[in-house]
Amino acid sequence: MKANCWYGKHDVQVTQVPDAKIINRRDAVVKVTSTAICGSDLHLYNGFIPTMEKGDILGHEFMGEVVEVGPEVKNLRSGDRVVVGFPISCGNCFFCQKQMFSLCENSNPNAWIAQKLMGHSPAGLFGYTHMLGGFAGGQAEYVRVPFADVGTIKIPDGIDDEKVLFLSDIFPTGYMAAESCNIQPGDTIAVWGCGPVGQFAIASARLLGAERVIAIDRFPERLRMARSKSGAETINYEEADVYETLMDMTGGLGPDACIDAVGMEAHMPGLLGAYDRVKQAIMIETDRPAVLRQVILACRKGGTVSIPGVYGGFDDKIPLGALMNKALTIKTGQTHVQRYFRPLLERIQKGDIDPSFVVTHRLALEAAPEGYEMFLNKQDECIKVVLKPGMTTYH
Amino acid sequence: MTTYPTGESSRRLSESSLSVQRWRQDRGNGLSPQAFLQDINGEDLARFLGWFSIGLGITEVFAPGALARLLGVKKRPALFGFLGIREITAGIGILTVRRPGIWLWSRVGGDMMDLALLGLALAFARGTRGRVGAVTAAVAGVTALDLLCSEQLTDGVGRGGAIRTGRSIHVNRSPEEVYNFWKNCENFPRFMYHLESVRMAGDKRSHWVAKAPAGMKVEWDAETTQDIPNERIAWRSLEGSTVSNSGEVRFERGPSGRGTIVRVAVEYRTPAGPIGAAVAKLFGREPGQQIKQDLRRFKQLMEAGEILTTEGQPAGRARSTSLKFDASSRRSAHAKGAFERSEAFQKEERL
Ligand SMILES: NC(=O)c1ccc[n+]([C@@H]2O[C@H](COP(=O)([O-])OP(=O)(O)OC[C@H]3O[C@@H](n4cnc5c(N)ncnc54)[C@H](O)[C@@H]3O)[C@@H](O)[C@H]2O)c1
Ligand SMILES: [Zn+2]
Ligand SMILES: [Zn+2]
Numbered sequence: 001m002k003a004n005c006w007y008g009k010h011d012v013q014v015t016q017v018p019d020a021k022i023i024n025r026r027d028a029v030v031k032v033t034s035t036a037i038c039g040s041d042l043h044l045y046n047g048f049i050p051t052m053e054k055g056d057i058l059g060h061e062f063m064g065e066v067v068e069v070g071p072e073v074k075n076l077r078s079g080d081r082v083v084v085g086f087p088i089s090c091g092n093c094f095f096c097q098k099q100m101f102s103l104c105e106n107s108n109p110n111a112w113i114a115q116k117l118m119g120h121s122p123a124g125l126f127g128y129t130h131m132l133g134g135f136a137g138g139q140a141e142y143v144r145v146p147f148a149d150v151g152t153i154k155i156p157d158g159i160d161d162e163k164v165l166f167l168s169d170i171f172p173t174g175y176m177a178a179e180s181c182n183i184q185p186g187d188t189i190a191v192w193g194c195g196p197v198g199q200f201a202i203a204s205a206r207l208l209g210a211e212r213v214i215a216i217d218r219f220p221e222r223l224r225m226a227r228s229k230s231g232a233e234t235i236n237y238e239e240a241d242v243y244e245t246l247m248d249m250t251g252g253l254g255p256d257a258c259i260d261a262v263g264m265e266a267h268m269p270g271l272l273g274a275y276d277r278v279k280q281a282i283m284i285e286t287d288r289p290a291v292l293r294q295v296i297l298a299c300r301k302g303g304t305v306s307i308p309g310v311y312g313g314f315d316d317k318i319p320l321g322a323l324m325n326k327a328l329t330i331k332t333g334q335t336h337v338q339r340y341f342r343p344l345l346e347r348i349q350k351g352d353i354d355p356s357f358v359v360t361h362r363l364a365l366e367a368a369p370e371g372y373e374m375f376l377n378k379q380d381e382c383i384k385v386v387l388k389p390g391m392t393t394y395h
Numbered sequence: 396m397t398t399y400p401t402g403e404s405s406r407r408l409s410e411s412s413l414s415v416q417r418w419r420q421d422r423g424n425g426l427s428p429q430a431f432l433q434d435i436n437g438e439d440l441a442r443f444l445g446w447f448s449i450g451l452g453i454t455e456v457f458a459p460g461a462l463a464r465l466l467g468v469k470k471r472p473a474l475f476g477f478l479g480i481r482e483i484t485a486g487i488g489i490l491t492v493r494r495p496g497i498w499l500w501s502r503v504g505g506d507m508m509d510l511a512l513l514g515l516a517l518a519f520a521r522g523t524r525g526r527v528g529a530v531t532a533a534v535a536g537v538t539a540l541d542l543l544c545s546e547q548l549t550d551g552v553g554r555g556g557a558i559r560t561g562r563s564i565h566v567n568r569s570p571e572e573v574y575n576f577w578k579n580c581e582n583f584p585r586f587m588y589h590l591e592s593v594r595m596a597g598d599k600r601s602h603w604v605a606k607a608p609a610g611m612k613v614e615w616d617a618e619t620t621q622d623i624p625n626e627r628i629a630w631r632s633l634e635g636s637t638v639s640n641s642g643e644v645r646f647e648r649g650p651s652g653r654g655t656i657v658r659v660a661v662e663y664r665t666p667a668g669p670i671g672a673a674v675a676k677l678f679g680r681e682p683g684q685q686i687k688q689d690l691r692r693f694k695q696l697m698e699a700g701e702i703l704t705t706e707g708q709p710a711g712r713a714r715s716t717s718l719k720f721d722a723s724s725r726r727s728a729h730a731k732g733a734f735e736r737s738e739a740f741q742k743e744e745r746l
Contacts, residue, residue, distance in 0.1 A: 106699040130720030
């Protein structure tokens with residue numbers, strides 16, 4: 001079968017690999033009909049997350065048709081149409097039972113690496129480093145889905161792929177980020193980053209009743225999408241000082257909650273940006289936490305900082321003094337996707353939201369390398385790329 | 396005392412600088428300090444830190460002025476001299492002692508001291524803040540390395556004599572369920588991958604076959620010495636066993652009924668002879684580590700009903716898994732490595 005594999009920094013290739021097959025008894029094999037490229041994939045593409053190996057199959061946002069199930073998968077059959085959540089979760093451990101699926105204890109065969117680095121290991125993820133399991137991902141014609149009985153949601157016929165595909169990650173991710181803000185009537189929520197995750201955080205903050213949502217980015221088309229699709233007010237951080245503008249907009253109070261939907265590769269002009277770049281380059285800092293610093297400083301006293309953006313390791317100059325003295329609450333984590341499957345599918349079916357609004361590009365699986373380049377460089381106002389195995393024409 | 400590397404030690408130095416170079420080159424492929432840590436073993440890293448210590452120490456003793464300028468702090472030769480001697484001592488300790496764990500911990504202590512002093516400098520210096528900040532960050536980076544490395548190396552055991560070790564794990568099942576699974580020792584090879592088989596031979600007796608390096612097998616008989624349902628099982632090997640061993644597993648009900656805490660404690664004693672030496676290295680190098688992994692798999696069996704693996708999945712390379720990172724691939728490689736190391740070790744002993 002064909003699969004999009006990682007071969008190094010800025011090097012992905014669609015190559016012929018052995019077919020995906022059942023390995024464990026709770027596995028299923030899914031024939032992929034749609035798969036997407038995520039901002040998290042860009043962190044791998046840019047070479048910032050350790051423990052990738054040449055030949056790893058990428059991709060953690062995908063859906064398709066079940067073609068084979070292992071003997072212990074009782075709730076799925078060949079022919080079922082499913083979306084797969086990106087964390088691999090057993091459903092039975094302490095964490096899964098508490099619906100903290102991305103913290104599953106039993107899905108990372110390489111837990112010891114993660115444990116060395118972080119004290120404990122989170123769940124294994126599809127196509128996302130060996131530290132997080134080394135599982136082959138879904139940017140492929142077929143994918144093996146471990147613990148398929150827990151990790152999938154069945155999709156009735158008659159709903160387009162693109163409406164439900166993002167149940168695999170970014171819709172629940174944006175939703176959980178907004179839910180973490182514990183939004184009260186009258187609240188103002190500020191969201192840094194208007195990529196796909198930011199867009200869903202903004203839209204979800206609205207769904208959850210935020211009075212004002214302020215979106216921050218520098219790409220006009222992304223800011224435009226935040227305004228037109230979710231009625232956000234916007235700040236272009238290259239044109240205005242973010243802190244001053246936010247204080248001005250809120251009469252000095254600051255936003256009630258701030259969402260960092262940017263993560264470890266924040267773009268930051270000026271001295272502090274250069275400082276992080278240098279330190280990331282000589283590896284005494286793994287991330288560039290420029291947005292996280294801003295978020296903490298701008299947040300209202302007693303407010304909430306919600307961090308869906310991914311961080312990898314060790315960060316410097318995080319204003320813990322501000323965090324502590326302003327009595328802020330931090331909420332973060334890889335998304336507990338399976339927790340949101342049902343409620344969010346219902347919202348889609350009711351027409352509360354149509355997640356396909358973020359899609360700007362549809363390509364054949366074979367065009368994945370071009371897709372990565374476009375998404376990375378925001379070419380052609382690219383916001384979200386969907387790859388379609390089996391699509392015959394592309395470009 | 397010579398401060399320049401000669402003979403054996405210069406080979407070591409060039410080796411360690413080689414691995415640093417490899418680390419730099421690999422960066423293009425997305426490797427970072429953590430990947431670098433996985434890539435080399437604790438001893439390579441220890442060697443690197445050892446030389447780092449000596450280098451830093453020499454600078455502190457002999458060029459305190461230059462160092463102070465670099466750091467942007469006040470020149471205090473006496474203080475730097477003291478810090479320098481500490482660094483050199485730690486460095487020599489790390490390079491010369493067979494079990495460098497303790498010396499590495501002294502480096503960690505030292506790093507803390509440096510961090511504290513730099514922190515003070517940061518608070519009081521004017522105009523040089525940027526530089527002091529950067530140096531603090533650099534030392535913090537090394538501290539992280541030190542911590543990881545010390546952890547890697549102190550988890551071993553002394554040579555010869557008995558090896559005692561133990562580990563515990565939380566299992567989200569009742570003590571009754573966990574005990575029942577454990578009671579049937581024929582289940583053990585399902586999660587203790589170094590075992591080939593365990594057969595019950597009568598009510599209390601069992602026969603064990605373990606895999607040893609180079610296709611060898613080690614067998615022994617054991618008997619259950621205590622069996623308190625849902626609480627404790629203890630065993631010991633019978634006299635004349637190649638690997639004399641004993642142990643116990645206890646099942647503690649978790650707080651307010653939250654599953655079970657399983658605690659395993661084991662003691663091994665290995666005999667003389669080549670098999671004994673190989674087995675000693677196999678079990679003895681990181682016995683705690685082995686039990687930890689066994690328990691992890693046990694937990695997966697109990698909770699998830701299976702042990703998830705990536706072996707056999709597709710990939711855009713010859714192997715389905717990564718030899719460098721994947722636990723299952725490393726298992727066989729590690730067993731082989733441990734055996735090779737034991738031979739090298741014996742050669743070194745003879746010299
Ligand atoms: N927690 C989870 O489970 C989860 C799931 C999916 C994605 N993520 C993470 O969410 C983050 C965003 O993902 P995405 O798909 O939207 O990626 P993306 O790269 O498309 O979006 C990032 C956006 O942040 C903007 N940005 C960069 N620097 C900024 C700054 N200083 N201020 C404001 N905006 C800035 C960029 O212009 C870009 O539009 C990534 O870190 C990704 O890894 C997390
Ligand atoms: Zn994603
Ligand atoms: Zn679980």
